[in-house]
Each structure stands twice: as C-alpha cells, then as structure tokens.
Amino acid sequence: MILYKNVTKRYGAVCAVSDFSLEIGRAEFFGLLGPNGAGKTTLLRMTSALTAPGAGFISIDGKRIDRNLTAAKRRLGIVPQYSNLENELSALQNLEYHGRLYGLPHERRRRRSGELLDFAGLAGRKDDKARTFSGGMRRKLMVVKALMHEPDILLLDEPSVGLDAPWRRRIWDLLRELHKQGLTILLTTHYLEEAATLCSRLGMIDGGRLVRTGSPADMVKEAGAFVLEYFEGGRTVQRFFGSRAEALSGASRLESGFRVREANLEDAFIKLTQKGLGD
Numbered sequence: 001m002i003l004y005k006n007v008t009k010r011y012g013a014v015c016a017v018s019d020f021s022l023e024i025g026r027a028e029f030f031g032l033l034g035p036n037g038a039g040k041t042t043l044l045r046m047t048s049a050l051t052a053p054g055a056g057f058i059s060i061d062g063k064r065i066d067r068n069l070t071a072a073k074r075r076l077g078i079v080p081q082y083s084n085l086e087n088e089l090s091a092l093q094n095l096e097y098h099g100r101l102y103g104l105p106h107e108r109r110r111r112r113s114g115e116l117l118d119f120a121g122l123a124g125r126k127d128d129k130a131r132t133f134s135g136g137m138r139r140k141l142m143v144v145k146a147l148m149h150e151p152d153i154l155l156l157d158e159p160s161v162g163l164d165a166p167w168r169r170r171i172w173d174l175l176r177e178l179h180k181q182g183l184t185i186l187l188t189t190h191y192l193e194e195a196a197t198l199c200s201r202l203g204m205i206d207g208g209r210l211v212r213t214g215s216p217a218d219m220v221k222e223a224g225a226f227v228l229e230y231f232e233g234g235r236t237v238q239r240f241f242g243s244r245a246e247a248l249s250g251a252s253r254l255e256s257g258f259r260v261r262e263a264n265l266e267d268a269f270i271k272l273t274q275k276g277l278g279d
C-alpha cells in the first residue's frame with residue numbers, strides 16, 4: 001500500500017534518511033522504531049508530502065505521492081509530534097476548521113466532528129478551548145482531527161511522547177480501536193513498550209537507514225532469546241544466546257556480577273546497531 005523506494009533525504013552534510021526501501025501493507029499497524037535523530041520525523045514528513053525526497057520516491061497504491069498530491073493528502077491523516085491545534089478555538093471548532101480545509105460539506109463536517117468527539121471521549125469538553133486541555137486530551141484531539149476527512153492511512157509521529165503512563169495507555173487503546181476498524185497505521189516511536197505492544201511489524205531505523213524489519217517477537221528471537229550481561233572494562237557487556245543453558249555456560253568463566261535474562265526489543269536493537277535507543 002505504502003511503498004518507499006530508495007528514499008534518501010539530505011540536509012547539508014547530514015543524511016537524515018538513506019536509501020530507505022520498505023513496503024507497508026493495507027491494514028498493517030507498522031512501527032518505525034529508532035532513537036532520536038534516526039530520521040523518523042523526516043520519513044513521516046516525506047510521507048505526508050511536507051518535504052520531498054532528494055532521491056527515490058514514495059507511492060500509495062502505485063501512485064507516486066509527488067505526482068498525485070491531492071489524492072495522497074485525502075488518504076492520509078497526519079498526527080505530528082508537536083501540537084497542530086488552534087489553541088483559541090474549541091475542540092469542536094478545531095475539527096470543523098480541519099473539515100473546512102479539506103472541503104467537507106457542512107452537514108458532513110457536523111456529523112463527523114460529533115462522532116469523533118464521542119469516539120475520543122471528548123464530547124463533554126467540545127466547547128472548551130484547546131488551550132485548556134491536558135497533554136493527553138490534546139493528543140486525542142489531534143488524532144481525531146487527523147481523521148476528520150476520513151483518511152484510510154494514519155501517520156503518527158511519536159504519539160505518546162510526554163504523556164504519563166495512564167494517558168499513554170488511553171492513546172494506545174484509541175489507536176488499537178482505529179486499527180480494528182480497518183485503518184492502516186504507521187507510527188514512529190522510540191518507546192520499546194509502545195512498539196512491542198501496538199505494532200504487528202516493526203522497522204528498526206538508525207542513522208537514516210532501515211536496519212531490520214520483522215515482528216517484535218521475531219526480532220527478539222533473532223537477536224538471541226537470552227542475554228548474558230556483565231560489567232567488564234568499565235562498561236556493560238551483552239552477549240546473546242539461543243537458550244538459558246547456553247547463556248549460563250557462557251558465564252562459566254565469570255566469577256560474579258553477571259545476569260542471565262530473557263532478551264527484549266532493546267537488546268535486539270543494540271545487537272543490530274551496536275547502540276541503544278537512549279538519547
């Protein structure tokens with residue numbers, strides 16, 4: 001459905017995205033997982049046609065977005081990392097405004113905004129100005145705003161950054177429900193838990209390059225199901241093994257201070273990139 005073909009984007013000397021190729025299927029819940037500076041936002045901005053690739057192209061159902069801009073924009077709902085709400089407008093007015101920008105007729109705007117505010121649990125606050133909303137409520141409003149023109153693809157840039165755990169879960173539930181309703185979702189994140197719990201398939205991105213794709217479970221398995229961790233030469237060393245027994249035998253020469261545990265996505269990321277997801 002969404003095809004990235006050798007997409008490259010440079011900013012001066014910085015190669016933000018480098019020879020990135022990927023296909024995302026209809027109704028997938030795809031996560032781009034990578035640390036800060038990996039190129040996630042640049043990729044989403046190019047997918048939303050906010051900026052153009054320097055080389056390569058992106059297409060939706062075989063149509064290059066740069067040559068079918070209007071059609072592409074209708075199909076895409078975009079939730080940027082930073083607020084795109086009008087603070088002095090109410091929640092309802094924010095949705096109405098978006099609907100007007102996309103040329104929705106009055107009746108449809110009204111019906112759709114009502115349904116979406118209900119869906120997001122914001123109906124009770126529909127006449128309050130966006131600036132009075134908490135971070136989590138704002139994020140919910142941003143999600144339903146992106147859905148006003150009934151896109152079939154939702155792009156989200158780090159949708160739960162800055163939210164506390166309960167709100168993060170509320171956003172996750174909202175996204176899960178939308179995916180269940182048939183929406184194709186592409187999100188970026190540097191949260192392992194978010195990637196592992198929401199996404200059916202992940203792409204690990206580092207330094208603008210797609211280093212691996214697969215299900216969260218497959219990536220962990222591939223890295224090695226068990227990790228032997230110990231401190232040596234001033235740093236924590238991680239070694240990967242297929243079984244707990246192998247990991248323990250790998251630890252036999254170590255005297256103390258080692259740990260054997262099940263591997264997680266972070267380990268997979270470290271193994272594939274030789275560095276962690278931290279900033």
Ligand SMILES: Nc1ncnc2c1ncn2[C@@H]1O[C@H](COP(=O)(O)OP(=O)(O)O)[C@@H](O)[C@H]1O
Binds near residue numbers: 011014036042
């Ligand atoms: N508009 C820009 N001008 C210059 N450099 C940029 C710009 N946008 C992104 N970059 C650089 O491109 C790289 C990737 O950035 P970004 O896509 O924002 O990564 P992420 O979203 O994964 O944190 C970074 O090194 C960043 O500094």
Ligand SMILES: [Mg+2]
Binds near residue numbers: 041042081157
């Ligand atoms: Mg970003």
